[in-house]
Amino acid sequence: MSNKKKIVILGAGESGVGSAILALKHGFDVFISDFGSVSEKYKKQLVELDVPFEEQQHTEAIILSADEVIKSPGIPDKAPIVKKLIEKNIPIISEIEFASRYSTAKTICITGSNGKTTTTMLTYHILQNAGLKVGLAGNVGQSFAKQVAENNYDYYVLELSSFQLDNMYEFKADIAILLNITPDHLDRYNYEMQNYVNSKFRITQNQTSADAFIYCLDDEETMKEIAKREFAAQLYPFSLTKEVAQGAFQQDNQLIINTTKNQFTMNLNELALQGRHNLYNSMAAGISAKLLDIRNESLRGSFGDFKNVEHRLEHVAKVQGIEFINDSKATNVNSVWYALESMNTEVVWIVGGVDKGNDYSMLNDLVKEKVKAIVCLGKDNKKIHEAFGNTIEIIVNASSASEAVNLAYHLSKKGDTVLLSPACASFDLFKNYEDRGQQFKDAVKEL
Incomplete structure (x- = not known):
């Protein structure tokens, strides 16, 4: 039987695979478990490293035999496997x-x-x-x-x-x-x-x-x-x-x-x-x-x-005098406040996604002052309609980046800005905020 300390890594993304590389270097017995599917890029790396891993499941017997667990930050404490680790007093740490x-x-x-x-x-x-x-x-x-x-x-x-x-x-x-x-x-x-x-x-x-x-x-x-x-x-x-x-x-x-x-x-x-x-x-x-x-x-x-990061108030293009700005990284209300505050034109605002308990009231004054129309981009837009229905006359729904961009374009005139600043997470329609921002940019280029 091995005397090596056993480390289990939950999540086979960038931080999980990186943790495996470092753990192997320092002589640990390593196992990776991902409840979702593992991307081809990381699968290839794990096979090359000869690290045993599983996807789309958590084998409790293996995970609960760990000396220590390195958990991906995306996994909440209320996940059943994490609750069981806590019950067994198995230390859970971050990759950092x-x-x-x-x-x-x-x-x-x-x-x-x-x-x-x-x-x-x-x-x-x-x-x-x-x-x-x-x-x-x-x-x-x-x-x-x-x-x-x-x-x-x-x-x-x-x-x-x-x-x-x-x-x-x-x-x-x-x-x-x-x-x-x-x-x-x-x-x-x-x-x-x-x-x-x-x-x-x-x-x-x-x-x-x-x-x-x-x-x-x-x-x-x-x-x-x-x-x-x-x-x-x-x-x-x-x-x-x-x-x-x-x-x-x-x-x-x-x-x-x-x-x-x-x-x-x-x-x-x-x-x-x-x-x-x-x-x-x-x-x-x-x-x-x-x-x-x-x-x-x-x-x-x-x-x-310095050049600013992609998906953060990123200028995409000017089409027929309408400015398109990709702020897909704005996944909370405060980020949107900053985005709207920096606008000097009338705005058609693309907003929505997975709501994280947002309170939109802090945006009311800025929305009144700067926004002429809202395009909701998400599966459930009820909260946005409730928040701004009495303030903004035109609120429409879109179920894809392409549809949102086309609607926003037709609601704008020369001199306006179309701002994608969602205030929400992206996981209802997109892989992540980068995917949302990229699809927005691709749709703008199609106009």
Whole structure:
């Protein structure tokens, strides 16, 4: 009988396969179980690695014999197999927790309800341009575990969702960034906002006085929670409305970043990322860059030439003078608020999908002011009709990206913007938000 420690990995996606690669490297007995089907790409990798795996089932006898389980962040705690693991006191960790045991690299960790991916990509861009040996992982890029197994980076920029943070215990962020907290994924948190808030604040766990915590001074939920807690890390707030001694703020059309290292200033018009929400993202990334001693000239260059991520307020095309914008990554109400707030024309808004307990009331004023028609893209659009039926005269339903684009095109005139900003998850009609965004872009090109 083998004396090897047995690791079972639930979920055979990017993080699961990456975890398998790292676990094999460190001599574990590995088994992967996926309740869904495993994509051909990952199947091929698992066969090459000679890792036993199963799909479309969970064999309890094997899973419940694990010493430790690495769980994909997409699997909720209420899944029957997870409940059984908890009953048996079998430790369940995330891929990030597992990978961090074998890495001595510095970590810059980014969470928040909105702006995570943009801030993560911008931070990575800044560090790469400065010549640092840096990896990109978490919710973006390749699996953290795979990179720890195969590369030798000095730094990692990690985008962390609340689901990933939930199964992280010993992990520590050297630089923790919390962008904002607005209601999201409440279906995974028993519809209790405090549970979700607690999850986000796990990004600060285990930090010491040698570490940094960067947060938004203007974000109500964040500040409410900060008032209740004590932090070991050095605090670096950022704000659009208040001047701060240590952190970032705006003044006289300048972005100003102060750290103990030195001061950085840059004209707001020179930033590649424009708009209020993006200024917050730039501030957070900029503070982390200064804490890592990135030179001002290098930071200025990176701020000036950064290209935003796909599916986040992405310009697709102009057709007959109508602008089409793909914001498929906006899977919650707050993301949509930022998108609508940045619009300077009349908008035909494509919205809908799998509702995550959304409260649309915060959008009422912006919708009144900017939206001329709504196209609902989803299987169940009742909640959207209820929320905006008294505000917007024209609300129509579509059951495909192509139908939504055609309807929106006919409801628009020259000078308008068609904005796909769904406020919902995509799994009713699409594989994921990328698939939704791609189908939207393909349909626009067909016009």
